[in-house]
Amino acid sequence: MAQIIEQNSENHVEKSSAPSDSTAAGDDVSAVQPSADTSPMGAALPSPLPDATTALPAHLERLADRARGYVEAASSANTRKAYASDWKHFTGWCRRQGLAHMPPDPQTVGLYITACASGAATADRKPHSVMTIERRLSAITWNYVQRGTPLDRKDRHIATVLAGIRNTHAAPPRQKEAVLPEHLIAMLETLDRGTLRGLRDRAMLLVGFAGGLRRSEIVGLDCDRDQTEDGRGWIEILDKGLLVTLRGKTGWREVEIGRGSSDATCPVVAVETWIKFARVAKGPLFRRVRDQGRDVGPDRLNDREVARLVKKAALAAGIRGDLSEGERAEKFSGHSLRAGLASSAEVDERYVQKQLGHASAEMTRKYQRRRDRFRINLTKASGL
Known part of the structure; x- marks a missing residue:
């Protein structure tokens, strides 16, 4: 195996390119992707603490820096970026309409979400989905709170308009396609086992599927406990499988990933192989x-x-070959791995619920794409 790795490494040539949906996972794109903390949007986020330039007694400056770090840790980088982008969208719309965004005015916000729903808030005249409007409203509310000027979301100019938008435009969620076991096996066959990238990608797909993990949970894993500040969890390799400890929105949880029936599809073997040949001993796993x-x-x-x-x-792998390439690209995402496990694991539903970290069985059922919805037939049970 080592010889294969070395041989392919010598001959493997890739061109670095800007990130796109067709870019291989982990291609050298870090130079063109600013992080949330260094982007202009991330820097514009308000904080309830004094700005770094505000004069503080010398003995409190370090404490203030630590407090700002805790403020950053209160939400994920993706959430902060989304909220900053939504705030920019809202303030830009206010400016174009000749309206002031400060202090908060429920009537102005009500007009804004109306413009979003009707398509008048963007140049392409495309209406926003109800989910996007609700996220934008949450971002606006959060930004006002951080500036010390809370917005009253229960005001009739907001609450009544939002209720009308929901009743008029709400639609069932568009679910991502589930990656089922036969799909996953075909996908693994497209990866080159003789390269470091291929070994890493195999391990990510198998761990993501078998653990029912979110994409942020997959890349947030460390090799062991308390190794990085930005880690979202860590792994422990045991005789019977992989124990994954994760930090989520509601606290810590453990996910057990058992060994597979063959080495070719075993997530534990895939992780062990990646660690061995990548020589990853400490810090981020992937x-x-x-x-x-x-x-x-x-x-x-x-x-x-x-x-x-x-x-x-x-x-x-040619999955869903009945669809066009664009439609297939739209159908699959990191979420497809979680949906695949929920849809294919032939065990009691409560075990799937625990693996996915859901608070209710109803949420787990939303992930199950091919469950028997009529297994319990209340029509026959009632005597009809």
């Missing part, structure tokens, strides 16, 4: 492969790379 595929860097993968990997492998 990292960028750099230097044209010959070396593994120290940087953690961005969670968008998981979505790109799933899309690319699904397309290469």
Whole structure:
């Protein structure tokens, strides 16, 4: 195996390119992807603490820096970026309409969400979905709170308009396609086992599927406990499987990933192989492969790379060949791995619910794409 790795590493040549849905997961795109903390949007986020330039007694400056770090940790980087983008969208609309966005005015916000629903808030005249409007409203509310000027969302100019938007425009959610076991096996066959990138991508797909993990949980894993500040969990390799400890919105949870029936599809073997040949001993588990595929860097993968990997492998494997390439790319995402486990695991539903970390069985059922909806027949049970 080592000889295969070395031989392919010498001959493997890749061109670095800007990130796109067709980019291989982990290609050297870090240079063109600013992080949430360094982007203009991330820098514009308000804080309830004094700005770094505000004069503080010398003995409190370090404490203030630590407090700002805790403020950042109160929400994920993706949430902060989304909220900053939504706030920018709202304030830009206010400016174009000749309206002031400060202090908060429920009537102005009500007009804004009306414009979003009707398509008048953007140049392409495309109406926003109800989900997008609700997220924008949450972002606006959060930004006002951080500025010390709370917005009253229960005001009739907002609450009544939003209720009308929901009643008029609400539609069933568009679910991503589930990656089923036969799909996953075909996707694994498209990956080159003789390269570091191929070994890493196999491990990510198998761990993501078998653990029912979110894409942020996959890339947030460390090799062991308390190794990085930005880690969202860690792994422990045991005789019977892989124990994954994760930090979620509601606290810590453990996910058990058992060994597979064969080495070719075993997530534990895939992780062990990646660790061995990538020589990853400490820090982020899944990292960028750099230097044209010959070396593994120290940087953690961005969670968008998981979505790109799933899309690319699904397309290469020819899954849902009845659809166009564009439609297939739209159907698959990192979420497809979670949906695949929920749909294919032939066990009691409560075990699937625990694995996915859902608070209710109803949420788990939303992930199940091919469950027998009529297994319990109340019509016959009632005597008809």
